[in-house]
Amino acid sequence: MSAPGEAADFENPQPAPQSVQESPVKVRKQLPQRGVDEFWQKFTTKFPGKVHSILPADIYAKTKASKNTKGVVNGQIAVKSYDQAAAECKHAVEKIAKECRRVNHKYRDPHFDIEFDLKRNRRDCLDALGEVPDKTYPKSVKRIPDIFENPVFFEEGATASDVRQGFNGDCWFLSALCALCNKKDLVNNVCVARDEEVGVYGFVFHRDGEWIQTIIDDKLYLIASDWWESSDEEKRVFWIVNRGDAEKRYRKVNQTGSKALYFAQCSSENETWLPLLEKAFAKAHGDYSAIDGGFTGEAIEDLTGGVTTELFTTDVLNKHKFWEEIMKVNEEFLFSCAAGTFDKWQGSDLASSYGARENIVRMHAYSIMEAREIKGNRLLKVRNPWGEGEWRGAWSDGSEQWTPEWMELLNHRFGDDGQFWISYEDLLREYSSFDRTRLFGPDWQITQQWTSVDVPWSADYNKTKFSVTLTKRSPVVIVLSQLDDRYYKGLQGQYTFELHFRLDKDGEQDYIVRSHGNYSMSRSVSTDLELDPGTYSVLMKITARRYQDDDTPEDIIRKNVKLRQNKLIQTGLAYDLAHAKGEIRETEAEKQERQKGESKRKAAEKKKQCAMKREDMLKNWQHGKREKAREKRHAKKREEYERKKAEKRRGSRRAEGTVAGDATAVQTDQAIAPEAVNVTTAAPGVETELEKQSAAGAIEDKTGEPTLDPAPLPKPPSEAKADESKPTNGAPLGTIAEESKPTNGTLAEDNSVTPKNEEKDAATSTEDSTAQKSRQFEAALKSIPSVTVNGAPTPISEAPAPSVAAPSSLAPNDDYQYDSDASFESSIDSVLDFPTQVDDPAEEDYPSPMDGADDNTEFENDPWNAVCVVGLRVFFKDGACSIETVRPRQEEESLDLDDASKGASGEVESDGK
Numbered sequence: 001m002s003a004p005g006e007a008a009d010f011e012n013p014q015p016a017p018q019s020v021q022e023s024p025v026k027v028r029k030q031l032p033q034r035g036v037d038e039f040w041q042k043f044t045t046k047f048p049g050k051v052h053s054i055l056p057a058d059i060y061a062k063t064k065a066s067k068n069t070k071g072v073v074n075g076q077i078a079v080k081s082y083d084q085a086a087a088e089c090k091h092a093v094e095k096i097a098k099e100c101r102r103v104n105h106k107y108r109d110p111h112f113d114i115e116f117d118l119k120r121n122r123r124d125c126l127d128a129l130g131e132v133p134d135k136t137y138p139k140s141v142k143r144i145p146d147i148f149e150n151p152v153f154f155e156e157g158a159t160a161s162d163v164r165q166g167f168n169g170d171c172w173f174l175s176a177l178c179a180l181c182n183k184k185d186l187v188n189n190v191c192v193a194r195d196e197e198v199g200v201y202g203f204v205f206h207r208d209g210e211w212i213q214t215i216i217d218d219k220l221y222l223i224a225s226d227w228w229e230s231s232d233e234e235k236r237v238f239w240i241v242n243r244g245d246a247e248k249r250y251r252k253v254n255q256t257g258s259k260a261l262y263f264a265q266c267s268s269e270n271e272t273w274l275p276l277l278e279k280a281f282a283k284a285h286g287d288y289s290a291i292d293g294g295f296t297g298e299a300i301e302d303l304t305g306g307v308t309t310e311l312f313t314t315d316v317l318n319k320h321k322f323w324e325e326i327m328k329v330n331e332e333f334l335f336s337c338a339a340g341t342f343d344k345w346q347g348s349d350l351a352s353s354y355g356a357r358e359n360i361v362r363m364h365a366y367s368i369m370e371a372r373e374i375k376g377n378r379l380l381k382v383r384n385p386w387g388e389g390e391w392r393g394a395w396s397d398g399s400e401q402w403t404p405e406w407m408e409l410l411n412h413r414f415g416d417d418g419q420f421w422i423s424y425e426d427l428l429r430e431y432s433s434f435d436r437t438r439l440f441g442p443d444w445q446i447t448q449q450w451t452s453v454d455v456p457w458s459a460d461y462n463k464t465k466f467s468v469t470l471t472k473r474s475p476v477v478i479v480l481s482q483l484d485d486r487y488y489k490g491l492q493g494q495y496t497f498e499l500h501f502r503l504d505k506d507g508e509q510d511y512i513v514r515s516h517g518n519y520s521m522s523r524s525v526s527t528d529l530e531l532d533p534g535t536y537s538v539l540m541k542i543t544a545r546r547y548q549d550d551d552t553p554e555d556i557i558r559k560n561v562k563l564r565q566n567k568l569i570q571t572g573l574a575y576d577l578a579h580a581k582g583e584i585r586e587t588e589a590e591k592q593e594r595q596k597g598e599s600k601r602k603a604a605e606k607k608k609q610c611a612m613k614r615e616d617m618l619k620n621w622q623h624g625k626r627e628k629a630r631e632k633r634h635a636k637k638r639e640e641y642e643r644k645k646a647e648k649r650r651g652s653r654r655a656e657g658t659v660a661g662d663a664t665a666v667q668t669d670q671a672i673a674p675e676a677v678n679v680t681t682a683a684p685g686v687e688t689e690l691e692k693q694s695a696a697g698a699i700e701d702k703t704g705e706p707t708l709d710p711a712p713l714p715k716p717p718s719e720a721k722a723d724e725s726k727p728t729n730g731a732p733l734g735t736i737a738e739e740s741k742p743t744n745g746t747l748a749e750d751n752s753v754t755p756k757n758e759e760k761d762a763a764t765s766t767e768d769s770t771a772q773k774s775r776q777f778e779a780a781l782k783s784i785p786s787v788t789v790n791g792a793p794t795p796i797s798e799a800p801a802p803s804v805a806a807p808s809s810l811a812p813n814d815d816y817q818y819d820s821d822a823s824f825e826s827s828i829d830s831v832l833d834f835p836t837q838v839d840d841p842a843e844e845d846y847p848s849p850m851d852g853a854d855d856n857t858e859f860e861n862d863p864w865n866a867v868c869v870v871g872l873r874v875f876f877k878d879g880a881c882s883i884e885t886v887r888p889r890q891e892e893e894s895l896d897l898d899d900a901s902k903g904a905s906g907e908v909e910s911d912g913k
Contacts, residue, residue, distance in 0.1 A: 043859040048454040050867035051553045052579045054491060074880045075447035075874075078405075078440045082204065082305065083210035086192045087200040092215055093193035100198045104145070107200040109217040111570070112283045115141040118221070118381060124567040125282075127291050129490025130554050138262040139225035139574060140255070143199060149259060150270045153194060158187035158273055160369060161417060162388040166263035167223075169292040173281060174264060175365035177274070178301035179334045182369050183439075184375040190303055191277060203280040206305040207481055209448050209871055215285045220275050221262040224254035262287065262421035267387060267417075276509040283817035286571055290489045292731060295521050296365045297435030298484075306334070306437040307479050307526050307875070310518040312341075313428045323378060325436065326371045335368040335440055337382070341520070359392045360430050369419070374409055378424035381410075391422040391430075433520065436476065438528070440875055449883040450871035452582040455497065457864050459543040463888040465539040466872045467506075472879025473532050478503065479873040480515065480540060481524035483582070488575035494550045495866045499525045500541040505534060512536070533879065537886070544866040582869030584887075793902030 102109050116142055117125045127133055143149045160178040165171055180186040193202035199218035204211050224230070227247040238246040249398060254260060258268040264278040281302075282288045297308030316322050329335050340362030361384070370381035395401045397414040406412075410421065422430075440446070452466045470476070480501045485492035499522070503512045515525040551559070553575075559570045781868075874881055 002380050004737055015669070029333040029761065039224060043864055044457060045863040045865040048865050048867055050452065050579070050582075050869070051493075052576070052583060053626070054553060054557065055569065061769050066235050073502040075445040077442065077875065078305070078444040078446040078875060079442055082189070082206075082211045082309050085204045086189075087211050089204055089215070092192040092213065093195060093200055096215065097195040097198045098303040100200070107195075107198050107217045107824045109215070109219075109283075112216060112279075112473075113280075116219060122564075122566075124280060124287065124564065124570070126288050128287050129560055129564065129571055130551055131289050131490065134289075138221035138223065140222045140229070141219050142222060142255065142278060144196075144220065144272055144276075147220060147222070148258075148270045148272065151196070151257065151272050152270055153191075153196065153273050153276075155268055159417070160367070160383050161387075162268065162271060162274060163383075163385050164258075164265050164267055164274075165266055165385050166261060168263050168288055170264070170278070170294070170661055172294040172296045172365045173299045175296045175336050175367040175383075176303055178332075178367040178369065178383050180301060180303055182330045183334070186304060187273070187277075191273065196913060201276050205279060205281065205284050205777035207284070207302065207487065208581060209450075209481070209873055211305065212284065214280045216280050216283055218276070220279065222255055222260050223262050224250075224256075224260065227251065255672045286489060286574060290486050294486070294488075296338075296367065297437050298521060298523055300334050300435070300437040301524075304437065304439055306439045307477055307524070307873075308435050308437040308521065309516055309526060310521050311434040311436055312519065313432055316428070319428065323373075326368065326380070326424075327373070327705070328369070329368055329371050330845075333436050335437075336435045337366050337427070338364065338433050339366075339431045341432040348579050352370060359389060361389060366431070372410065377420050378411070380424060380427055381419065381421055383420075384418035388416045389418060390416060391426075393421050393422070393426055394428075395421045395423055395426075395543065413669070418580070435521075435715060444875050444877055445881070446875050447881050447883050448871055449885055450581040450869065451584060451867050451887075452867055453540065453542065453884045455495075455544040455866040457544070457866075461502070461539045461541050465540065465886050467537045467884045467886050468538060468872075468874055469882045469884075470531055470533050470536070470876065470879060471881070473530065474529050474876045474878035475528070477526060477528040477875040478515075478538065478880075479487070479524055479526040479875075480538070481871050481873065482522075483578045483869050484523055487569050487578060490551075490556050491553045491571055491575045492586045493552055493734075494546050494548060495543050495868075496522065496547070497866070497868045498522050498543040498545075499870065500543070501525065502539045502541070503527070504539060506537060517606075522806045525816050538872055540870060542868055542870070544868070546866070548862075579869060581871065635751050715749055769883065 012025070030525060043522045092569050096107055112125055114125045117123065123133055123137075126137065158177075160181040163174050163178050163181070165174050177187070180190075190203055190205070191201070192204055196218070200215060201218065201653065202213060202215050204213050206212075227235070227250050230250070234250070235246065242249040258265040258267070258271065258275075260267070261275050264274050266272070266274045278291075282291050285291055295308075295310075297310065301308050311322075325333060326335060341362045363383075366381055366382050366384055368890065369383050372379050372381075382391070384390065390396060393399075397416075397420065402412070412421065449466060453462050455462075468478075478501075480499050482497055482499060498518075499515070499519065502517045504514055512531075513527050515527050515528055518525060556569065557572075741897060872883060874883060
């Protein structure tokens with residue numbers, strides 16, 4: 001026996017838990033290709049563009065942009081830009097020195113005042129926009145006479161042994177300086193003017209295809225703080241050791257000489273050229289953090305105006321030929337190298353990131369100082385910008401390869417100064433990448449042109465291209481570069497670009513050469529070759545990558561407009577000046593072409609409007625023609641119908657011979673029972689009650705269907721009045737309803753049009769009775785909402801009122817000619833009024849997927865919008881060379897203004913900007 005609880009549960013089973021009904025998956029019917037097309041339409045903006053101006057009403061940047069050359073740009077001597085910048089820098093230094101002597105003040109740089117910036121904790125000279133401040137930072141600032149006991153700019157000229165890196169990751173820049181020190185006058189070409197007494201120094205750097213000047217004062221950052229700003233622990237130590245002159249001793253130990261500098265310093269305690277040059281380089285880029293990390297080849301470009309090519313040891317085809325190029329170091333080329341470029345791609349221990357492979361630091365820049373081939377040995381002299389840390393393999397200091405003979409041949413001395421010798425085979429094995437920078441002298445000429453291009457997500461050759469024309473056969477170096485965003489760090493946006501180009505000769509199908517691809521350096525790509533005279537096209541292929549977590553220029557402006565006003569103005573000005581190069585200015589030829597295209601578009605629009613107007617006029621004319629034909633058919637059929645009915649009445653009267661026939665017909669109508677008004681379908685051969693009472697005709701045709709007489713169209717008022725004034729002598733049999741109110745059934749049509757009474761002796765009483773009955777019938781007809789035909793109610797207003805019975809002498813075919821007019825007209829009008837264009841049924845069957853409420857609007861709210869400012873430089877020796885920017889024609893770009901692939905440059909050009 002089961003337990004009571006179990007029995008109860010058995011007798012009253014618990015209801016099964018209802019399963020949670022999952023919401024049905026929304027199935028969309030759509031064409032697959034259409035969904036993909038609409039995704040890309042949302043993904044890419046229809047209004048591509050780039051922020052070209054950060055500051056409001058930047059007159060200086062706009063003035064510089066207005067000076068940009070339009071149309072064809074001809075060549076000039078490569079060093080002309082340098083000579084102009086150096087002359088301007090010298091003039092500015094002289095003017096500042098003269099003014100400072102007049103007021104008896106040392107020069108204070110108002111645009112890069114590192115002392116007040118540090119003491120007010122602004123850090124505008126240390127950190128870029130959006131930069132997180134470093135925990136370590138300099139503690140004080142002093143002028144050069146307060147730091148060095150016997151300061152000199154150069155002791156024995158600029159040498160690589162002078163270079164020592166400070167607390168900044170600018171080894172790439174210092175390595176470039178080491179390379180420059182091996183070639184005479186390269187460093188002097190950068191340091192163009194100075195007045196050490198006043199404390200003003202002028203330098204020039206190469207930026208985006210032209211030389212710029214930078215002027216600084218003589219203030220430098222120090223590691224230690226001032227005596228009165230130092231901690232009590234530091235003061236206590238010096239008080240104990242030097243009680244009388246503790247402050248003087250503190251400054252002597254912590255704030256005197258090159259070792260006291262926070263950033264780069266010379267190995268000599270009194271030499272100043274390196275820290276001042278580093279400060280000028282940092283100011284040119286905005287702050288010290290902007291020069292933290294980079295590539296030696298790019299730094300050499302900034303210091304010499306050369307062109308750098310990135311080379312990987314795994315890509316060297318002919319090692320002997322590569323050695324021949326290295327042998328030209330310090331003459332035609334400058335070389336630098338780096339080890340372990342991809343050592344950390346699998347996430348190796350970061351703690352050992354500065355570990356050494358045979359004491360060669362990974363991810364660190366070295367400069368090649370010298371290349372020698374002696375007694376079959378290929379040896380290279382390499383330097384570490386740290387000033388310490390050397391190679392420990394063959395030909396390192398103290399190795400067995402060194403003999404007194406080799407020491408004398410190579411003029412080498414042992415010591416941990418960062419310089420060492422290494423064999424060519426070990427160099428290729430230990431170092432993974434090389435930067436080769438070609439130098440240009442007065443025998444080279446240059447021409448360049450800049451523009452802005454829209455970069456689609458799918459990389460392909462851009463519609464905008466450069467046309468290069470040479471007049472003589474000459475060696476050429478072609479460089480495609482983008483703006484150096486290091487100068488406006490923080491405002492570079494979310495997109496990065498990789499450049500490629502292809503050189504074609506006009507009239508030939510195959511390309512001549514393609515640019516050498518870079519893995520690390522993305523600022524420029526280049527190629528060098530010899531070309532015959534002719535016209536060539538440079539086709540650009542730009543690959544963009546987006547980092548959506550980075551701030552946009554608008555975000556940076558919002559975050560810094562209140563707290564870092566001066567820094568935003570400084571960086572924004574650098575941004576505006578750089579992007580002024582990419583502002584497209586319309587040439588006369590482009591203006592004429594644009595005006596011609598606008599005229600064509602206006603003519604086409606006018607022609608289209610005229611065609612639409614003609615089409616509307618034709619449609620109205622056809623509609624009016626149909627209306628007139630319809631009215632004519634109505635009038636003709638109504639006239640024919642009335643004529644036949646009048647003839648039937650006259651024939652009926654003649655047959656009866658007297659007016660009494662009319663009275664008999666009226667009595668017959670009155671004798672019809674009210675139940676007969678409800679018309680039903682009778683089976684063939686069965687005589688209805690109405691047929692028994694009607695001697696003149698039947699209401700049903702041969703098929704058993706009721707015969708319906710339509711109401712005639714309304715007549716003009718004049719005809720109506722004329723008909724009302726005519727006396728009614730009689731009516732055909734069965735055309736007037738009986739006097740009693742009907743309940744159901746199909747009512748007879750009112751004979752609103754009566755023929756002229758031809759019987760002069762008709763009885764007046766009969767006429768009055770007929771008119772009264774007609775009025776009663778009309779009132780009853782208005783009160784009935786619907787009639788029943790075969791059991792289905794039919795509204796009176798939607799169909800012509802059928803007649804209860806037709807005269808026996810009026811055949812159904814006679815009425816059908818008029819009754820079918822409505823259906824005939826509707827069929828004809830439906831064909832004539834049908835729209836000329838019908839929507840594709842597939843579009844209705846497959847609705848747009850973008851109409852759903854749960855669609856992802858990520859790309860629609862923030863679509864792809866990549867625009868790159870690029871410039872082409874062509875170096876050549878012989879003849880003349882010119883560059884022209886060839887943009888898509890207006891006709892090609894204006895085919896579809898909503899096309900997502902339309903370039904930003906085309907829209908700017910169409911606006912005449």
